[in-house]
Amino acid sequence: MKFAVIQFPGSNCDQDCLAALNGIAGVGAEYVWHKETMSLAGFDAIVLPGGFSYGDYLRCGAIARFSPIMPSVVNEAQAGKLVIGICNGFQILCEIGLLPGALVRNRSLHFVCEMLTTRVEVADSFFTHGCAQGTLLRLPIAHGEGCFFADDKTLRGLNARKQVILRYVTADGRAEPSANPNGSIENIAGICNREGNVFGLMPHPDRACELRLGSADGTTIFQSMMQTIASGRARAA
């Protein structure tokens, strides 16, 4: 399966994503430079990696959303292909409107960098296919602007349509304030769009694909994507 990893100026997890994906049997990941205007139809999935695209100027992701490659990303997303935005990639997906809500400054005002626990809220999503509901994933975060915000109406819709895929939880799985690293509304760590094929999350599955990195739980997400593609539930290349 071919995964595209989009590189923006200032991306710094592009190599993590490529290495993590290429470490999974059956995946071939390639970089696509953000200035490309090529079709991405030949890829089975698209990854927007973490980092500080355009130096986070103006707002995180605000300028990257206008990169030449983005119309192709939007085309594929609208055609039903799997798109995952990690950290800065999540911010870009919100800025361009493929995901609702926005990511704002952490409530603590601190950059947070730690390994923490997230809980899978939707068992049969395209990105958590192989997980039982309530499965705990140990994933690292590293961000200064990861506080998820959505207005009340949007939030109700996200919950009602089961678009909240991951929440920050305590080590024993409770979504309480003490487990919330950034002030995100309702401990939200990751959401998908209505159709389910676009997923954004602040934690880094790409940095948790080997036990020697502290956790291999990130592979669960990438493998779920592969299962979804293989089963024909999402559009492939």
Added chain:
Amino acid sequence: MKLKVVVTPKAAVLDPQGAAVRDAMQHLGMPEVSSVRIGKYLEIEVDENAADLEARLHGLCRDLLSNPVIEDYEVQNLGAGK
């Protein structure tokens, strides 16, 4: 012509930076300060004879300069003095 665009966080959006500055002001001799909201201020120089300036500027205020999900914006001096 010089335009000013002021971008501010919407009332419903948490502004921890503003809250920290409010606390500092209260501690530094202004206990009467009850709220501080921090936004962005942009000075933009533009050819005032450009076609359709106002509509295009507002378009970019919505798409680029602010994020309508979390921010409001205001354009000042549009069409006024130089």
